Amino acid sequence: MSDSIIKIQSVNKWFGDFQVLKDINLEVSAKQKIVVCGPSGSGKSTLIRCINRLEEHQKGTIIVDGTELSESTKNIEKIRAEVGMVFQQFNLFPHLSILDNCTLAPIWVKKMPKKEAEKIAMSQLEQVQIVDQAKKFPGQLSGGQQQRCAIARALCMKPKIMLFDEPTSALDPEMIKEVLDAMVNLAKGGMTMIVVTHEMGFAKEVADEVIFMDEGMIVEKAKTKEFFANPKSDRTKLFLSQIL
Amino acid sequence: MNKINLLKPNKQNLNTYLYSGSFLFFIAIFDVFLSSFFEINITSFLPNFISFLLPLILGILGLHLIRIEFSGIKNLDLLNKNINTSTFNAVLTLLIIFTIIKSISPIMSWFIIDANIAGDTKEACTGSGACWTYIKIWLNRFIYGMYPNELQWRINISFILLIGLAFVGLIPSSKIKKFLTLYYVVIYPIIAFILIYYLISGGSLGLEWVETGAWGGLSLTFIVSFFCLIFCFPIGMFLALGRRSVLPTVRYISIGFIEFWRGVPLITVLFMSSVMFPMFLPEDFFMDKLVRVIIAISLFEAAYVAEVIRGGLQALPRGQYDAAKSLGMGYWKMHIFVILPQALKLVIPGIANTFLALVKDTPLIFVVGLLEIVGMLNLAKTNPKWLGFAMEGYVFAAIIFWIICYAMSRYSQNLEIKYKTER
Amino acid sequence: MNIKIKKILPQLTTLLVVVLIFGFFTFNAQVNMENRGIEFGYGFLSQESSFDVQFSLIEYDGSHSYAKAYLVGLLNTLLVAFLGILFSTLLGVVVGIARLSPNYLIQRSAAFYVEFFRNIPLLLQIFFWYFAALRALPLPQDAESMFGISFLTIKGLFVPRFIWENLDIFLYSIIAAIISIVVIRNYARKLQENQGRQLPVFSISAGLLIIFPLLTFLIGGVSLNFEIPVLEQIATTSFKYDGGLGIPPELIALTLALSLYTATFIAECVRAGIQGISKGQKEAAASIGLMPNQILKLVVMPQALRIIIPPTTNQYLNLTKNSSLAAAIAYPDLVLVFAGTAMMQTGRAIEIVSITMFTYLSISLTISLLMNWYNKKIAIKEK
Numbered sequence A: 001m002s003d004s005i006i007k008i009q010s011v012n013k014w015f016g017d018f019q020v021l022k023d024i025n026l027e028v029s030a031k032q033k034i035v036v037c038g039p040s041g042s043g044k045s046t047l048i049r050c051i052n053r054l055e056e057h058q059k060g061t062i063i064v065d066g067t068e069l070s071e072s073t074k075n076i077e078k079i080r081a082e083v084g085m086v087f088q089q090f091n092l093f094p095h096l097s098i099l100d101n102c103t104l105a106p107i108w109v110k111k112m113p114k115k116e117a118e119k120i121a122m123s124q125l126e127q128v129q130i131v132d133q134a135k136k137f138p139g140q141l142s143g144g145q146q147q148r149c150a151i152a153r154a155l156c157m158k159p160k161i162m163l164f165d166e167p168t169s170a171l172d173p174e175m176i177k178e179v180l181d182a183m184v185n186l187a188k189g190g191m192t193m194i195v196v197t198h199e200m201g202f203a204k205e206v207a208d209e210v211i212f213m214d215e216g217m218i219v220e221k222a223k224t225k226e227f228f229a230n231p232k233s234d235r236t237k238l239f240l241s242q243i244l
Numbered sequence B: 001m002n003k004i005n006l007l008k009p010n011k012q013n014l015n016t017y018l019y020s021g022s023f024l025f026f027i028a029i030f031d032v033f034l035s036s037f038f039e040i041n042i043t044s045f046l047p048n049f050i051s052f053l054l055p056l057i058l059g060i061l062g063l064h065l066i067r068i069e070f071s072g073i074k075n076l077d078l079l080n081k082n083i084n085t086s087t088f089n090a091v092l093t094l095l096i097i098f099t100i101i102k103s104i105s106p107i108m109s110w111f112i113i114d115a116n117i118a119g120d121t122k123e124a125c126t127g128s129g130a131c132w133t134y135i136k137i138w139l140n141r142f143i144y145g146m147y148p149n150e151l152q153w154r155i156n157i158s159f160i161l162l163i164g165l166a167f168v169g170l171i172p173s174s175k176i177k178k179f180l181t182l183y184y185v186v187i188y189p190i191i192a193f194i195l196i197y198y199l200i201s202g203g204s205l206g207l208e209w210v211e212t213g214a215w216g217g218l219s220l221t222f223i224v225s226f227f228c229l230i231f232c233f234p235i236g237m238f239l240a241l242g243r244r245s246v247l248p249t250v251r252y253i254s255i256g257f258i259e260f261w262r263g264v265p266l267i268t269v270l271f272m273s274s275v276m277f278p279m280f281l282p283e284d285f286f287m288d289k290l291v292r293v294i295i296a297i298s299l300f301e302a303a304y305v306a307e308v309i310r311g312g313l314q315a316l317p318r319g320q321y322d323a324a325k326s327l328g329m330g331y332w333k334m335h336i337f338v339i340l341p342q343a344l345k346l347v348i349p350g351i352a353n354t355f356l357a358l359v360k361d362t363p364l365i366f367v368v369g370l371l372e373i374v375g376m377l378n379l380a381k382t383n384p385k386w387l388g389f390a391m392e393g394y395v396f397a398a399i400i401f402w403i404i405c406y407a408m409s410r411y412s413q414n415l416e417i418k419y420k421t422e423r
Numbered sequence C: 001m002n003i004k005i006k007k008i009l010p011q012l013t014t015l016l017v018v019v020l021i022f023g024f025f026t027f028n029a030q031v032n033m034e035n036r037g038i039e040f041g042y043g044f045l046s047q048e049s050s051f052d053v054q055f056s057l058i059e060y061d062g063s064h065s066y067a068k069a070y071l072v073g074l075l076n077t078l079l080v081a082f083l084g085i086l087f088s089t090l091l092g093v094v095v096g097i098a099r100l101s102p103n104y105l106i107q108r109s110a111a112f113y114v115e116f117f118r119n120i121p122l123l124l125q126i127f128f129w130y131f132a133a134l135r136a137l138p139l140p141q142d143a144e145s146m147f148g149i150s151f152l153t154i155k156g157l158f159v160p161r162f163i164w165e166n167l168d169i170f171l172y173s174i175i176a177a178i179i180s181i182v183v184i185r186n187y188a189r190k191l192q193e194n195q196g197r198q199l200p201v202f203s204i205s206a207g208l209l210i211i212f213p214l215l216t217f218l219i220g221g222v223s224l225n226f227e228i229p230v231l232e233q234i235a236t237t238s239f240k241y242d243g244g245l246g247i248p249p250e251l252i253a254l255t256l257a258l259s260l261y262t263a264t265f266i267a268e269c270v271r272a273g274i275q276g277i278s279k280g281q282k283e284a285a286a287s288i289g290l291m292p293n294q295i296l297k298l299v300v301m302p303q304a305l306r307i308i309i310p311p312t313t314n315q316y317l318n319l320t321k322n323s324s325l326a327a328a329i330a331y332p333d334l335v336l337v338f339a340g341t342a343m344m345q346t347g348r349a350i351e352i353v354s355i356t357m358f359t360y361l362s363i364s365l366t367i368s369l370l371m372n373w374y375n376k377k378i379a380i381k382e383k
Helices: A044-051 A071-083 A098-109 A114-125 A143-155 A174-187 A198-206 A224-229 A233-244 B002-006 B014-038 B048-063 B076-083 B087-114 B132-144 B150-172 B182-200 B216-243 B250-264 B266-280 B289-313 B318-326 B331-346 B348-368 B373-381 B390-422 C002-036 C066-098 C103-116 C122-135 C168-197 C201-219 C248-275 C278-288 C292-329 C336-346 C349-378
Strands: A003-013 A019-027 A033-037 A059-064 A083-086 A161-165 A191-195 A209-216 A217-223 C152-153 C156-159 C159-166 C222-229 C230-233 C239-242 C245-247
Touching: A003 A044, A003 A191, A019 A044, A019 A083, A019 A191, A019 A217, A033 A044, A033 A198, A044 A191, A044 B390, A059 A224, A059 C239, A071 A083, A071 B150, A083 A143, A083 B250, A083 C278, A098 A114, A098 A143, A098 C292, A114 A143, A114 A174, A143 A174, A174 A191, A174 A198, A198 A224, A198 C066, A209 A224, A217 A224, A217 A233, A217 C245, B002 B132, B014 B048, B048 B087, B076 B087, B076 C103, B132 B150, B132 B373, B150 B182, B150 B216, B182 B216, B216 B250, B216 B289, B216 B348, B250 B289, B250 C349, B266 B289, B266 B348, B266 C002, B266 C292, B266 C336, B266 C349, B289 B318, B289 B331, B289 C248, B318 B331, B331 B348, B331 C168, B348 B373, B348 C122, B348 C292, B373 B390, B373 C122, B390 C103, B390 C122, B390 C230, C066 C103, C066 C248, C066 C292, C066 C336, C103 C248, C122 C248, C122 C292, C156 C248, C159 C168, C168 C201, C245 C278, C248 C292, C278 C292, C292 C336, C292 C349
Parallel strands: A033 A191, A033 A209, A083 A161, A161 A191
Antiparallel strands: A003 A019, A003 A059, A209 A217, C152 C156, C156 C245, C159 C222, C230 C239
8 A cells, every 4th residue: 555645543532522533544545535425413524624633633643744643733734734625614815815815825834925926826726717806805706716716725835635624515506516627627636635525426526435424433435436336334325325 | 951841741750740730839829828818928938029929930830830731631631721821821820810819808808807887877887898887877868869758658669660560571461462562662651750750759649749859869860761761762763764764854864963962972961951951942941950861861872772773774684675665565664563673683782782871871960960879979978977988889889880780781681692593 | 746745745844843943942042142141152262261270281371261271171181082092902902802712710800800890880980990099099298109209199190200301313213213114014025025035024123113212312312311209398287299290190090990991892892803703714724824823913813803993993982972071070171171160150051062062073073984984995895
């Protein structure tokens, strides 16, 4: 097995008394695309938020690109510079233009000159096809445009891994396609991606592996074709029958 | 580097560090406790300066020793994340704890331990604490003002009746529910006015007349607050509607009115009402001081209420207006049945705030010569037989106002929650 | 045609009613004034006032005009308003942030402070500080000194008066420091744009602000002497402080009460502003690698300030209006001096009250207009 870029070993997490992640074990190789699905409350969002330390795990180890995720803030910042995240609620900065949203981190974290940052930003915006909105503000864009900008913003930091937390769940149906297209493009370019989503069409097209989570545990993990053709667990079968 | 590492706990030596750190921490608190409550200085053998800072230093050291990022012991982690995340945080925590300990003793002794409440005269106050005797003797004046003692039963009856009638809203009969709004907005104020006019003021029905200048104290606070609340609300509502009117004259007159009253201090308004206002009225038309004050304060607060309600009207989605209009409702029907009920629910906190401000503004009526409770306090403290007790009076009034205002703000918070969930 | 009438009729009626009311008042006023032999006019403003004012920022005594007295009152009002705004903002921001602290003790202490001072009437607080707390201060002869140069007594706070030598050079140095700070900031910004490097602008600015003025002391011929207040006996039992600067207890009590009271409201504004920023904003900023202080500076504060500033400016306005309560403790502000003493002496009620109200109205409207302009300028653009 190629050296994994993400190693999650025996991870457990509690919110107070409620255990939300139960003994999770997962290894992700570079350039792999993984889709995580499951009913709401299954812990899938929590899991990927642990990878960039937006949530803290209480037990177990998470190693991202050779660095262990722990209390040490130096490690956290190092990991966050290499892991990009796209949120369900977009979370664009409303007081900055689209271009400034994208150049903010490169300028202040990577200490890039403004012109260089803008060049990178414009090329990323072009990749997601909203380069003509660059000078506009998030409030002036549609949901689909905002989410694509959010993808571009994360990509401007040249991450090695991209995490997607239900990126299309807050979008109107006609805008889902444009965002999924952008994500497919990204996948084709060789990015390591972990996507939490209900969009099974996307999974079938792009994912290498599909993981089904329920009640905090990984119930089933299989290569995409296997997963959809021969789900092994009853719970998986039930879930698939409900959404397909 | 090594020295600092020596002082940081880790998983191996956790217990030792835990015990020694907690020990230092508790010694620090104990020292402050002793010096504050019993005036025993266990470190008096050290020079003054060091003895004073010692608890702080010990406390910082103690907290430093138990500061570990993740120990696995639930309570320790909770403590560390909460009050001990860094030295700065620890210092603040210690300072707050020390201040609390240091202030309990003098406050307790002033309020209770060294205070006096028995007796009848100034001489009865022998302790160094508060002279509650002063409050006890003057309590009558603080509540009823200069209202003649033998007639105070009239005020008592009026208030008991009014309070009783206020709870009519709790009667579960459905027939009454329909009339509730009408009751509270029209009937209840009229009853209140009749009670005040005939019972408290008197002058007819065989009751002796008591001029409004003699009214005072807490009872006056309530009367003024009550009537101003009742009047400022409908006036404010009309102003808010007027400000959003499509008719330019109405709109500009409303804007002018609102901005005028909001731009001037209340004390100048009261000055105006007592000095200027008589000039604007016909020679022989005499308006009672109290009536003038109530009109002035009502108009003043109405402008603020108007702005608050306007916020609510603006926040309502346009769809509500459209839907009501498309159902054929005219301007007034739409506002009474659709717009205002929703808008008012939205701005409950704002209106509660304005009411609270009104209650807190009542002490200003001393400007026209009416003495509500704060005014009575100022009068009492100049009495030659009772000089030097200003502090007790102000603390007493502060407690009363605090209770009233806090209760009101809690009630409005509850209302807000109740209406939020109903949506 | 019908619609036109529907629109015009109510307007005409309202206008008519308003005009009638005003006319009624004006008519009565004229009649009353005639009967009492009072004339109407603003000429009295140039007459001699013949009353002194206890505390004034400018030269004034009884031989100056009423107009000058007005100015004295106005300046005193602005002084207490300025001090009140300054202290209440500092205190309010600290308490507001403390309210959001994860430290239980800090959060609860801040909450206690807000709930305590917010629910007690301002007038009562002013009375408390003036009549109860400050009255407990020692007499001048018994006062203990602070650092040997300041004295807090029942007659006021006496601090050393600054006596400057070559004050203008000192001020020029400060201006020079500010100019160089602006230049350095521009330079640092260009540097970051072109090369990405970041200069520690804050430290450099602070350093300049300290070094330039300091230099003027060493080589610019500027010197600072202190006139320390000295205890003097003026009668067998009464003492006073000579020299130095005396801050009257009225001003202290008023500023203290106004600041403590208004700070509670500002604290709530600040808290609402910071809480109003959704968690997602901070998460997104963290996820692209920004450090906590960068998140605060670049993402949270710009958005929070937009929420905080309008209601805070409202509080400043309230504070300025509340300063009129000075009349209750004889601090010579605009209301007491002009609408109080001057009005009692001249009897020109309508003129004086109208000028006073007009002054406050102007202050309020100016600040409102500035606020509206500011809001439009920084409004977050939406569809």
